[in-house]
Amino acid sequence: MxxxxxxxxxxxxxxxxxxxxxxxxxxxxxxxxxxxxxxxxxxxxxxxxxxxxxxxxxxxxxxxxxxxxxxxxxxxxxxxxxxxxxxxxxxxxxxxxxxxxxxxxxxxxxxxxxxxxxxxxxxxxxxxxxxxxxxxxxxxxxxxxxxxxxxxxxxxxxxxxxxPGSGQVVKAANQLMVAGHLQMLAEALVFLRAHGADLPNALDVLGGGLAGSTVLERKRAAMLTGDFTPGFRIALHDKDLGIVSEAVRGRGLVLPATGLMSSLVASVKARGGAGLDHAALYGLALELNGLKITD
Structure with missing residues (x-):
């Protein structure tokens, strides 16, 4: 003990x-x-x-x-x-x-x-x-x-x-990748909906191929149901991407998708979603296309 x-x-x-x-x-x-x-x-x-x-x-x-x-x-x-x-x-x-x-x-x-x-x-x-x-x-x-x-x-x-400090560097990279996976999953769902696909079945087959990920496995239910009860809050992911952005500038790097992801997460927060799960990126993707979860 x-x-x-x-x-x-x-x-x-x-x-x-x-x-x-x-x-x-x-x-x-x-x-x-x-x-x-x-x-x-x-x-x-x-x-x-x-x-x-x-x-x-x-x-x-x-x-x-x-x-x-x-x-x-x-x-x-x-x-x-x-x-x-x-x-x-x-x-x-x-x-x-x-x-x-x-x-x-x-x-x-x-x-x-x-x-x-x-x-x-x-x-x-x-x-x-x-x-x-x-x-x-x-x-x-x-x-x-x-x-x-x-x-x-x-x-x-x-x-x-x-x-010392290396764990935080790797975690920053992790948070960038997670945000990217979430956004791509959100956009894929909007794309599938627009074409009338069966969403659960579509995610089953995507999850079994190269597009599969832990993000898809863990966040599909939240996105399909629109239940964004926080497991990891948008406010925290926004903070983490701020860490990434600061480190990117500090090294003089050019990572354009990183800047885009930071802006998208910040947009969810600015729309009142700070306390929602980061799967709420799907809600923003729907809104940008004039859709709602319940449509």
Whole structure:
């Protein structure tokens, strides 16, 4: 049994923490808001009242927070993670933040004699519930080897992708690809509808060929029914594509489809869809063609 601090039991973090509890570990869960605290209660772990309480005596601390400022505040604050952990223990940040922000987390951890990994995840809420996430890890290989068994409770694919910050670079690429898959699926459905095709059967055959993808498998039901209850909110995908755009500019790259995807996701958000699942790109594709889900 490992003593674990878990900070951020949100849509993704709650099932991740619950899986660690189910694996027999002593998990102390901290949520900042009332809603997050309620989610913490449902993990089966010990709900604590502060970051310090979550980190005190923990062998490993996991953070799963919505953005870079939230991570930096939680990690470097006066009573934050770095100030509360025992030297030599391990901090694993599962949040999706900018590579530069991740390097700041690594630096703060190193200054406090902590070992640190950036380990963002992909797979959505369903993957988190099933313990089937893909986890891309930046940092020291030996540290990853030490905590790998814990990560494998939460993820089916755990891969070391390079030095500190590398996990966030790979996650940015992941978020770009997911947005592209979602948009192409949305446009394919509009195309199929316009030609009177049987949509479920069409997606069955597309899914069995080269056009098949995890996005098609996991998001087809939401698009076919128009149920955009969030598994991953548009607001978060918009934030992630902002990270991609910043990194693209920083390297002087020309990636035209990346700019288009950023604009499309931002358009859904601007139309009041910030709280919807990112499958709501289908709603925008329909709207651009004068259609509705119910037509």
């Amino acid at each position: 490992t003593v674990i601090g878990f900070i951020g039991p949100g849509v993704m973090g709650r099932p991740m923490a619950a899986n660690l509890v189910a694996a027999g570990h002593d998990v102390r869960v901290y949520g900042h808001s009332d809603r997050s605290r309620a989610r913490a209660e449902s993990t089966g772990g010990t709900v604590v009242d502060s970051i310090r309480d979550a980190c005190a005596g923990a062998d490993v601390v996991f953070t799963m927070l919505p953005d870079g400022p939230a991570v930096l505040e939680a990690v470097t604050g006066e009573d934050g993670v770095v100030a509360s952990m025992t030297p030599g223990t391990v901090l694993v940040d599962h949040s999706t933040i900018a590579p530069a922000e991740s390097l700041a987390v690594h630096a703060a951890a190193a200054e406090a004699d902590l070992r640190c990994l950036d380990a963002p995840v992909s797979g959505g809420e369903a993957g988190a519930v099933e313990g089937a996430l893909s986890i891309m890890v930046g940092g020291d290989q030996e540290t990853l080897d030490e905590v790998r068994s814990l990560l494998e409770v939460m993820g089916a694919t755990v891969v070391h992708v390079g030095d």
